[in-house]
Amino acid sequence: MDKQPELCRVDDALNILVGKWKPIILLTLLQQGTKRFSELKRSVPGITQKMLTNQLRELEKEDIITRKVYAQVPPKVEYSITEYGKSLEPILVAMHDWGTAHNLHKKNIISN
Amino acid sequence: MDKQPELCRVDDALNILVGKWKPIILLTLLQQGTKRFSELKRSVPGITQKMLTNQLRELEKEDIITRKVYAQVPPKVEYSITEYGKSLEPILVAMHDWGTAHNLHKKNIISN
DNA sequence: TGTTATAGTATACAAAAAGATACTAAGGGG
């Protein structure tokens, strides 16, 4: 019996989800479907172009999203969640649920 | 209707879970119960004392674990998961399950 | 002809996270 082989698996998911902007990007694409670059930028207030490009590239590399370039001027590029990317939804939901409860917990602590 | 109020909730969970060592520390305490500092250090190969202290302090601050000091020499300090900390388990499980599937997915991509 | 739009890249810099290493207190054992 080996020691905690499952631990590294958690890190796999975590590595994909961390980054200041990835969860919000993923949730936007999951909830609102395909978006072009500029729409995403508007959906994620405060993000710089470099960071958005950056995070999208990483998600693309992991096969979580796809990138579709249209040969137009001005450029048009669309991003969508892959089927595989959709499999992350339960994690995001679990985190969202927990985060909501966490907020109540913090309030209870303060009120003591 | 407000725009994606749930996004920040995900970050709450993420902020508690990220850090190179937190998941493995939490899983160890969840699965194996109370541990003292040196035992944890052995359970998390590669971690430095500084990092372990560091991560434990942060988890304690969030009320995810408790720290119990025994007035002994040499010192003895025990760490345990709180009831509240146990509420993170579904997230860790979701991430573990996903991570396992992710591994298979990667293998499939490579075999194409 | 000059301006606007889109989806970037390039560069420099700042801040945060992680790592390496040395040091400490205090009692027990030899």
Add this chain to the structure above:
DNA sequence: CCCCTTAGTATCTTTTTGTATACTATAACA
């Protein structure tokens, strides 16, 4: 008296992340 143990601190360096800002191509529009 010196060394061992445990659970840390303190300091410094490296690596990783994130920010700010300027720049580009090309067509359409006024």
